[in-house]
Amino acid sequence: MEGDGIQVERRDEIAALNSSADEVSHLALDIGGTLIKMVYFSSDSDWPVDDEGKRSSKEKGSKNCNFVNGRLHFMKFETRKINDCLQFISSKQLHHYGGWHTEAPVDCKNIIKATGGGAFKFADLFKEKLEISLDKVEEMDSLVAGANFLLKAVDREAFTYMDGEKEYLQIDHNDLYPYLLVNIGSGVSMIKVDGDGVYERVSGTSIGGGTFWGLGKLLTKCKSFDELLELSHQGNNRVIDMLVGDIYGGMDYSKIGLSSTAIASSFGKAISENKEIEDYRPEDVARSLLRMISNNIGQISYLNALRFGLKRIFFGGFFIRGHAYTMDTIAVAVNFWSKGEAKAMFLRHEGFLGVMGAFMSYPNNGLDHLMSKQLVEQLPKSACCPKHEARSPLLGDLTENGSIECSVQLCL
Numbered sequence: 001m002e003g004d005g006i007q008v009e010r011r012d013e014i015a016a017l018n019s020s021a022d023e024v025s026h027l028a029l030d031i032g033g034t035l036i037k038m039v040y041f042s043s044d045s046d047w048p049v050d051d052e053g054k055r056s057s058k059e060k061g062s063k064n065c066n067f068v069n070g071r072l073h074f075m076k077f078e079t080r081k082i083n084d085c086l087q088f089i090s091s092k093q094l095h096h097y098g099g100w101h102t103e104a105p106v107d108c109k110n111i112i113k114a115t116g117g118g119a120f121k122f123a124d125l126f127k128e129k130l131e132i133s134l135d136k137v138e139e140m141d142s143l144v145a146g147a148n149f150l151l152k153a154v155d156r157e158a159f160t161y162m163d164g165e166k167e168y169l170q171i172d173h174n175d176l177y178p179y180l181l182v183n184i185g186s187g188v189s190m191i192k193v194d195g196d197g198v199y200e201r202v203s204g205t206s207i208g209g210g211t212f213w214g215l216g217k218l219l220t221k222c223k224s225f226d227e228l229l230e231l232s233h234q235g236n237n238r239v240i241d242m243l244v245g246d247i248y249g250g251m252d253y254s255k256i257g258l259s260s261t262a263i264a265s266s267f268g269k270a271i272s273e274n275k276e277i278e279d280y281r282p283e284d285v286a287r288s289l290l291r292m293i294s295n296n297i298g299q300i301s302y303l304n305a306l307r308f309g310l311k312r313i314f315f316g317g318f319f320i321r322g323h324a325y326t327m328d329t330i331a332v333a334v335n336f337w338s339k340g341e342a343k344a345m346f347l348r349h350e351g352f353l354g355v356m357g358a359f360m361s362y363p364n365n366g367l368d369h370l371m372s373k374q375l376v377e378q379l380p381k382s383a384c385c386p387k388h389e390a391r392s393p394l395l396g397d398l399t400e401n402g403s404i405e406c407s408v409q410l411c412l
């Protein structure tokens, strides 16, 4: 029988679920060029079943629906280590729990929503290793659905970053569109969003997170992205970048609005010195690289915002990783080029937009509404958000693996 919410599989196999600590559903994947993102829901373990092994109501809502408390789990894996992801799914038996469909035949249970290029590239691998069929969700559709959902559902999802200060924003649901979504993954997609499912990918650039990680790895011999990011934190880009002051004898070029400390040419100083890469500190190389790529993305984003008269630019993707210097550079670039007209905004669930979109695409009607309500209610509402706000214990910045409490509606 179908209801308004997620439909529960009313089969005897469901009874077997009750032996496990948590009940899992709605596994979704975003398999990108560099990272695999995963989301799944686990309900609290004390959800009762009736004598026939069917889930019974703990708290009946209207139309015979249950409100189930649980957690939404967020994970990421490196795509080059896809076997770790397969192993995780297998060890937790997650693959049995795509959506719960009343009508679905037993052998349809291993159908998982998946987005990103890897949903095509690795479809056979998932089938072969875990007998999972990937139900492909279009990548841009997923990004936009995920961003719209998070911006509407999660209080203080978006924030600005300037001079080391985060300022959380209260998004008016009736005044969200249009905006520019800039997703900085391996490559960068720029999407003009006009409504739910109404969007156009207006631009992109191949100089993105993959460029930072790839070039950074070659130039610094770093073994991990986190190591490279940490290095950049300690570096000084002025050692390698050619500044306006280097060209103008320490002076500003005020006539065209460039201060002496502005970068005139990224990595430009390296040509005038008789140095090899080994002569530079990896910290400084990492810093210059991060600055170059962040600046460039900020500038192209601004130009696209200008092209369509958009004032708000939301930045997502795992390149950002909540990193202060990255956000600061992007924000300064947008602010500088737009003369303060456009604003760069960042998202707490930055890297999980696409996978949230895929998660939301499981056929149900209740999830969106209910989760929105729950997620919002878990945070105190306030019209004005103080700077340097403490992280919410339930909804911390989700740049790492973690989980958040929420409720979903399941209908029998």
Ligand SMILES: Nc1ncnc2c1ncn2[C@@H]1O[C@H](COP(=O)(O)OP(=O)(O)OP(=O)(O)O)[C@@H](O)[C@H]1O
Residues within 6 Å of the ligand: 031, 032, 033, 034, 035, 036, 078, 116, 117, 184, 185, 186, 187, 188, 208, 209, 210, 211, 212, 213, 225, 226, 316, 317, 318, 319, 320, 321, 351
């Ligand atoms: N632990 C990590 N390992 C590797 N890259 C990381 C890590 N954390 C952050 N990154 C950065 O995030 C980028 C990947 O971001 P994201 O997961 O949003 O994109 P993707 O889906 O893999 O790429 P695309 O959408 O272009 O296919 C990397 O290129 C790198 O710059």
Ligand SMILES: CC(C)(CO)[C@@H](O)C(=O)NCCC(=O)O
Residues within 6 Å of the ligand: 032, 033, 117, 139, 185, 186, 187, 188, 189, 203, 204, 205, 206
């Ligand atoms: C190819 C995708 C969409 C894959 O996620 C992404 O890596 C991207 O937007 N790259 C930039 C490609 C370009 O527009 O030049």
